[in-house]
Amino acid sequence: MTHRLSATAPSFRESKRALHWLFFGGLLLVFLGSARLAQVDPGVLLDARARANFLRFFAGAFPPDLSSQFLQFLIRPTLETIQISILGTAIAVAIGFPLALLGTATLAYRGVLHAREVGAAPSRRVVRFLPYAASRALLSAFRSIPEFVWAFMFVRAVGLGPFPGVLAIGVAYGGMIGKVYSEILEAVDPQPLEALQATGASRWQIFAYGFLPQAYPNFVSYTLYRWECAIRASAVMGLVGAGGLGQQIEISMRMFDFHQMFTLVGILFGLVGAVDWLSARIRRRVFAR
Amino acid sequence: MPRVQSSIADAHSVVGRQPRRWFPLAMAAAVVTLVWWSARGAEVDLPLLLRDGPQAMLSYAGKLFPPDLRPEFLLDTAFGALETLAISIMGSLLATLLAFGAVFFASANLMYAGVLFEREAAGRVRRGLRLSLYLGAKSLLNLLRTIPDIVWATVFVFAVGLGPFPGVLALGVHNGGVLGKLFGEVLENVDRRPIEALQATGATRFQILIYGILPQALPQFLAYALYRWEVNIRAAAMLGLVGAGGLGQRIHIAISLFLEHQLLTLLLAIYVIVTAVDYLSAYLRRLII
Numbered sequence: 024m025t026h027r028l029s030a031t032a033p034s035f036r037e038s039k040r041a042l043h044w045l046f047f048g049g050l051l052l053v054f055l056g057s058a059r060l061a062q063v064d065p066g067v068l069l070d071a072r073a074r075a076n077f078l079r080f081f082a083g084a085f086p087p088d089l090s091s092q093f094l095q096f097l098i099r100p101t102l103e104t105i106q107i108s109i110l111g112t113a114i115a116v117a118i119g120f121p122l123a124l125l126g127t128a129t130l131a132y133r134g135v136l137h138a139r140e141v142g143a144a145p146s147r148r149v150v151r152f153l154p155y156a157a158s159r160a161l162l163s164a165f166r167s168i169p170e171f172v173w174a175f176m177f178v179r180a181v182g183l184g185p186f187p188g189v190l191a192i193g194v195a196y197g198g199m200i201g202k203v204y205s206e207i208l209e210a211v212d213p214q215p216l217e218a219l220q221a222t223g224a225s226r227w228q229i230f231a232y233g234f235l236p237q238a239y240p241n242f243v244s245y246t247l248y249r250w251e252c253a254i255r256a257s258a259v260m261g262l263v264g265a266g267g268l269g270q271q272i273e274i275s276m277r278m279f280d281f282h283q284m285f286t287l288v289g290i291l292f293g294l295v296g297a298v299d300w301l302s303a304r305i306r307r308r309v310f311a312r
Numbered sequence: 313m314p315r316v317q318s319s320i321a322d323a324h325s326v327v328g329r330q331p332r333r334w335f336p337l338a339m340a341a342a343v344v345t346l347v348w349w350s351a352r353g354a355e356v357d358l359p360l361l362l363r364d365g366p367q368a369m370l371s372y373a374g375k376l377f378p379p380d381l382r383p384e385f386l387l388d389t390a391f392g393a394l395e396t397l398a399i400s401i402m403g404s405l406l407a408t409l410l411a412f413g414a415v416f417f418a419s420a421n422l423m424y425a426g427v428l429f430e431r432e433a434a435g436r437v438r439r440g441l442r443l444s445l446y447l448g449a450k451s452l453l454n455l456l457r458t459i460p461d462i463v464w465a466t467v468f469v470f471a472v473g474l475g476p477f478p479g480v481l482a483l484g485v486h487n488g489g490v491l492g493k494l495f496g497e498v499l500e501n502v503d504r505r506p507i508e509a510l511q512a513t514g515a516t517r518f519q520i521l522i523y524g525i526l527p528q529a530l531p532q533f534l535a536y537a538l539y540r541w542e543v544n545i546r547a548a549a550m551l552g553l554v555g556a557g558g559l560g561q562r563i564h565i566a567i568s569l570f571l572e573h574q575l576l577t578l579l580l581a582i583y584v585i586v587t588a589v590d591y592l593s594a595y596l597r598r599l600i601i
Binding site: 053054056057058059060061062063064067068070073076077080102103105106107109110113163164167168169170171172175176177179180181184185186188189255258259262263266272276288291292295296305308 | 335339343346347349350351352353354355356361365368369372394395397398399401402405458459460462463466467470471472473475476477479480481546547549550553554557560563567579582583586587
């Protein structure tokens with residue numbers, strides 16, 4: 024027995040080493056190919072014209088436009104950005120949460136909740152499995168199409184303004200939130216669930232007292248993270264005419280008014296920072312329970 | 313002994329910090345108020361949406377079919393998809409290199425605090441130098457992170473011209489900041505025991521870094537880099553909006569010129585590469601950890 028092991032070990036190790044080389048060789052090829060396709064050319068950055076452009080951009084941005092007229096004008100787009108992000112995240116949760124429940128394997132067809140049902144008729148298992156597969160597919164379609172494409176399409180469907188931006192964030196982030204929620208639900212500690220089941224708790228009770236309390240802090244934490252992303256995404260939404268600060272950034276860019284753009288990016292910077300700070304505080308509270 | 317003490321401390325903190333009953337209720341009320349306020353600001357017209365929305369969206373979705381499957385267009389789409397893939401790979405590589413270069417300066421336990429420095433009675437000047445290096449690196453990473461990738465892309469398009477390369481730079485710079493933050497968290501959370509053991513053997517700081525910290529941190533660095541790659545493939549598609557090539561540029565054109573059948577083909581292409589990257593990255597991450 025030991026003899027056989029020692030005989031196979033070196034050849035196994037050798038084949039593993041060959042695999043490693045193959046892997047790194049492949050990786051290098053991928054990087055080189057990508058560099059070519061993406062026209063990576065660091066020389067361009069040192070080029071005199073690029074340097075002049077950078078200088079024009081950054082020198083042109085100083086000082087930021089802080090005239091009271093411009094700042095007063097910006098109050099509304101800033102509020103609009105906050106509103107788009109909040110409502111978009113709310114819609115994302117409204118879309119993502121139900122789909123996550125359907126798309127969680129341990130809720131849908133296996134695990135503690137269904138442990139007693141091993142002998143159940145196959146037709147019943149199929150009925151349980153179908154909504155699971157359907158909601159997974161839906162979630163993956165929602166999140167694979169980037170939010171700006173959703174925004175484009177909603178602008179076509181419901182017209183310009185902040186509302187298509189809200190819908191775009193709602194659908195795209197709904198797909199991401201749904202996926203992550205279901206991962207959180209699948210990762211809960213099974214021991215409390217089994218304890219609950221042993222006391223004769225119903226499925227609903229196991230969900231309410233076993234799954235939810237464990238998953239809830241992570242739900243809150245991830246949702247807050249998405250909210251932060253939604254604020255940043257508003258910069259993209261504006262490009263396709265979906266309101267908020269992004270639209271002002273687009274306009275300033277078109278007019279080559281870098282002073283204004285500097286102010287706008289500064290406000291975005293402040294907003295993201297504020298949301299970051301706020302969510303850190305809420306997170307600490309939620310996890311302290 | 314320390315373990316016993318810490319568990320007593322835990323018990324104290326649990327007793328001392330009773331969860332407040334009103335907190336969840338207040339949070340719920342705040343969230344409802346915020347969502348209501350946002351809905352008013354974002355010009356959501358729910359009755360109109362429910363009456364006309366589904367009709368408008370369905371008719372738009374109907375116009376997308378069938379996808380444009382002419383061979384020459386498929387070839388162009390495939391090229392666009394490869395370009396997007398290349399941008400995302402190069403962008404992630406650049407971001408990883410940037411973050412890896414900066415993170416060691418931006419990590420408190422490597423620069424001025426903790427085990428590595430407890431023996432050192434360094435002069436004020438040296439400490440001040442270390443601290444300012446740390447603050448400099450940290451705020452640089454913050455700045456890179458907070459400016460959205462789309463804004464970076466417009467800056468780079470302005471500086472080096474149209475094409476995929478400004479997209480690579482934008483992804484690299486923005487995600488360099490993001491990865492810098494994530495890498496920093498990894499470094500600050502490494503297990504201290506191997507470090508203390510190394511220190512006890514008289515290892516230098518550099519040796520402690522190489523043999524105590526990096527072996528713990530590198531796999532997590534790689535996992536985070538792969539996670540950002542998943543994010544970047546979506547972002548790379550988006551950067552086409554500002555003229556940075558790839559599928560995004562083709563989508564922008566298709567939407568602007570009302571080429572709905574081509575749009576559907578492009579959307580399917582995005583779906584395919586995004587899903588493929590998700591799976592590949594998840595597989596590689598499982599290999600690493």
